[in-house]
Amino acid sequence: MSSLVHDSLLLAGRTFAHWRAQPVPFLVTLLFPVLVVLMMGGLFGGAVAGSAGDYVPFVVPGVLALTMLFGLETTMIAITTDAQRGVTDRFRSLPLHSGAVLAGRCLADLAASVAALAAMTAAGFALGWRWSGGPGDVLAAYGLLLLLRLGLLWLGVWAGLRAPGLEAVAAVQIMVWPVGFLSTVFLDPATMPSWLGAVAEWNPLSATADAVRELFGNPGVTGGSWPADHGQELSVIWPILMVAVFAPLSAVAYRRLNR
Amino acid sequence: MDAAIEAGAVRKHYRGARRPALDGFDLRVAAGSVCALLGRNGAGKTTAVRILTTLLTMDDGTAAVAGCDVRSDGDGVRRAIGLVGQNAAVDEVLGGRANLVLFGRLRGLAKAAARARADELITRFGLDDAAGRAVGTYSGGMRRRLDLAASLVVPPSVLFVDEPTTGLDPDARREVWATVRRLVDDGVTVLLTTQYLEEADELADHVAMLRDGRVVLEGSPAELTSLVGETRVEVRFATADDAAAAGRAAGPYAVGPVDVDGVAVAVPVADAGAVTGFCAALAATGPAPLDVAVRRPTLDDVFVHVNTVEEVR
Ligand SMILES: Nc1ncnc2c1ncn2[C@@H]1O[C@H](COP(=O)(O)OP(=O)(O)O)[C@@H](O)[C@H]1O
Ligand SMILES: [Mg+2]
Numbered sequence A: 001m002s003s004l005v006h007d008s009l010l011l012a013g014r015t016f017a018h019w020r021a022q023p024v025p026f027l028v029t030l031l032f033p034v035l036v037v038l039m040m041g042g043l044f045g046g047a048v049a050g051s052a053g054d055y056v057p058f059v060v061p062g063v064l065a066l067t068m069l070f071g072l073e074t075t076m077i078a079i080t081t082d083a084q085r086g087v088t089d090r091f092r093s094l095p096l097h098s099g100a101v102l103a104g105r106c107l108a109d110l111a112a113s114v115a116a117l118a119a120m121t122a123a124g125f126a127l128g129w130r131w132s133g134g135p136g137d138v139l140a141a142y143g144l145l146l147l148l149r150l151g152l153l154w155l156g157v158w159a160g161l162r163a164p165g166l167e168a169v170a171a172v173q174i175m176v177w178p179v180g181f182l183s184t185v186f187l188d189p190a191t192m193p194s195w196l197g198a199v200a201e202w203n204p205l206s207a208t209a210d211a212v213r214e215l216f217g218n219p220g221v222t223g224g225s226w227p228a229d230h231g232q233e234l235s236v237i238w239p240i241l242m243v244a245v246f247a248p249l250s251a252v253a254y255r256r257l258n259r
Numbered sequence B: 001m002d003a004a005i006e007a008g009a010v011r012k013h014y015r016g017a018r019r020p021a022l023d024g025f026d027l028r029v030a031a032g033s034v035c036a037l038l039g040r041n042g043a044g045k046t047t048a049v050r051i052l053t054t055l056l057t058m059d060d061g062t063a064a065v066a067g068c069d070v071r072s073d074g075d076g077v078r079r080a081i082g083l084v085g086q087n088a089a090v091d092e093v094l095g096g097r098a099n100l101v102l103f104g105r106l107r108g109l110a111k112a113a114a115r116a117r118a119d120e121l122i123t124r125f126g127l128d129d130a131a132g133r134a135v136g137t138y139s140g141g142m143r144r145r146l147d148l149a150a151s152l153v154v155p156p157s158v159l160f161v162d163e164p165t166t167g168l169d170p171d172a173r174r175e176v177w178a179t180v181r182r183l184v185d186d187g188v189t190v191l192l193t194t195q196y197l198e199e200a201d202e203l204a205d206h207v208a209m210l211r212d213g214r215v216v217l218e219g220s221p222a223e224l225t226s227l228v229g230e231t232r233v234e235v236r237f238a239t240a241d242d243a244a245a246a247g248r249a250a251g252p253y254a255v256g257p258v259d260v261d262g263v264a265v266a267v268p269v270a271d272a273g274a275v276t277g278f279c280a281a282l283a284a285t286g287p288a289p290l291d292v293a294v295r296r297p298t299l300d301d302v303f304v305h306v307n308t309v310e311e312v313r
Helices: A002-021 A023-049 A052-085 A087-092 A102-124 A136-163 A169-182 A195-203 A206-214 A232-255 B045-052 B074-080 B096-106 B111-124 B140-150 B170-186 B195-202 B220-226 B242-255 B272-284 B299-308
Strands: B003-012 B022-030 B034-038 B062-065 B081-084 B158-164 B189-194 B204-209 B216-218 B231-236 B259-261 B263-269 B291-295
Touching: A002 A023, A002 A102, A002 B096, A002 B158, A023 A052, A023 A102, A052 A087, A052 A102, A052 A136, A052 A169, A052 A206, A087 A102, A102 A136, A102 A232, A136 A169, A136 A232, A169 B022, A195 A206, A206 A232, B003 B189, B022 B034, B022 B045, B022 B189, B022 B204, B022 B216, B022 B231, B034 B045, B034 B195, B045 B062, B045 B158, B045 B189, B074 B081, B096 B111, B096 B140, B111 B140, B140 B170, B170 B189, B170 B195, B189 B195, B204 B220, B204 B299, B216 B220, B216 B299, B220 B299, B231 B242, B231 B272, B242 B259, B242 B263, B242 B272, B263 B272
Parallel strands: B034 B189, B034 B204, B081 B158, B158 B189
Antiparallel strands: B003 B022, B003 B062, B204 B216, B231 B263, B231 B291, B259 B263
């Protein structure tokens, strides 16, 4: 066990060294969600909420959840690049703990997401976003966001290991947008056609967005449907389901890389 | 002598592949020697290396490296080996030194020991000027050297090097050869794969020719070249008459039939004495040649031979 901790900390440290060596791409991933809030607030704020200012309390928690979805791409790029370049094979040829490489990836990506959440939170505050929930609720909200990230992380690890090449990452980069829009991140599903609204309400992203809005004490969606009324439960169930499915699949894919 | 690598009847059929990549692969490499696994693209070299380094499981057969079974004692194998894969597998973003420190620490060296070892290897592999630069900016040869260094942070007892010089320019190739030779002086057992006969000839004590997933011929470079024939003296003349006269003069020095083809004569000879004797006879009596060459059989001839003859053994 101690070798697992030792090895995965070293491998996570490798990613931190990448951030130091190439701060610009790292800062771009931190600030991109902020750009999304500014853009969506400016474009849709007036139409959706009457003004950009009134839209902020709704959209900031939504984009906090969306930021976790953006992390999927970071994970997949890192995993696919290492697998393609043979770096993963080199790690696999070393006497490391068998879980260390993927655990190191998890640690590094969760750390990146903590930084991205901090950046988005600071930007939210600058735009006038506030929470009214107690400290416990606020911590629980951030916990749920990171739990979603953990679920997506294992999806990203699995997809990255199975990807035939870096081109596959581009497909995921594109898919992030329909998944992001077909959720309650930007809009209340009550304003959508009913079938589209149902898709949006079942989206795991929506569960987390709804749950954290409630915990932060921010305005939420209209509700009335089962998934919309059970955001808290779904925001725990979805990520746990993703981990339960994709962590074992990733472990198998890692052992069988390139067969 | 102890075998550092032992593989018996290894079979590997990739899912979806038309034919097995390895099919009855046998190999024994003595401890402290350099073995070249020689074969064309697709012969199964990388598959063999990946199985012996525990990256891939075989369908059938047995294999042990440094006395550890690759199936039941993968960790033992991984503790004993170094692997330099077909593509330089180092971190492109980090500097060369940072890479070596990382690999050292992953091999269990303490921070200070890993740093000291990294500095030592950086100097030994001539990377001092580039030690802090991102590896992404390195030339192919520098990357290869770093790759080799990374597999030596903790000296392995068996080193696998998969096509170390494919895609390198001649200078970089010579640098890599020099590095491999130095390893051998340190007593490391090396299994090297290559498509180049010259490389096998330069570096290996033992050459195993791989074709269609099995070793079709093996031995020392000298043993293999002696299989396909003798040293020949090749002489060209201005006219066919001169060539015919020279062919008759060659009789006493030849160990086999003299080959006269137009203006060219090829004389199989046994030793250097026969070469000088034949040349002296030509100078004394025969016509003046336009060109004289002594041609030894090369591994190339063996390679062509093996790849044209259907069944060697
Ligand atoms: N992952 C794979 N899936 C299917 N076939 C493969 C795979 N890797 C290699 N092969 C096939 O196995 C054979 C041997 O490949 P390889 O060991 O890479 O040869 P070499 O290294 O000598 O060029 C080739 O025919 C190759 O196409
Ligand atoms: Mg190969």
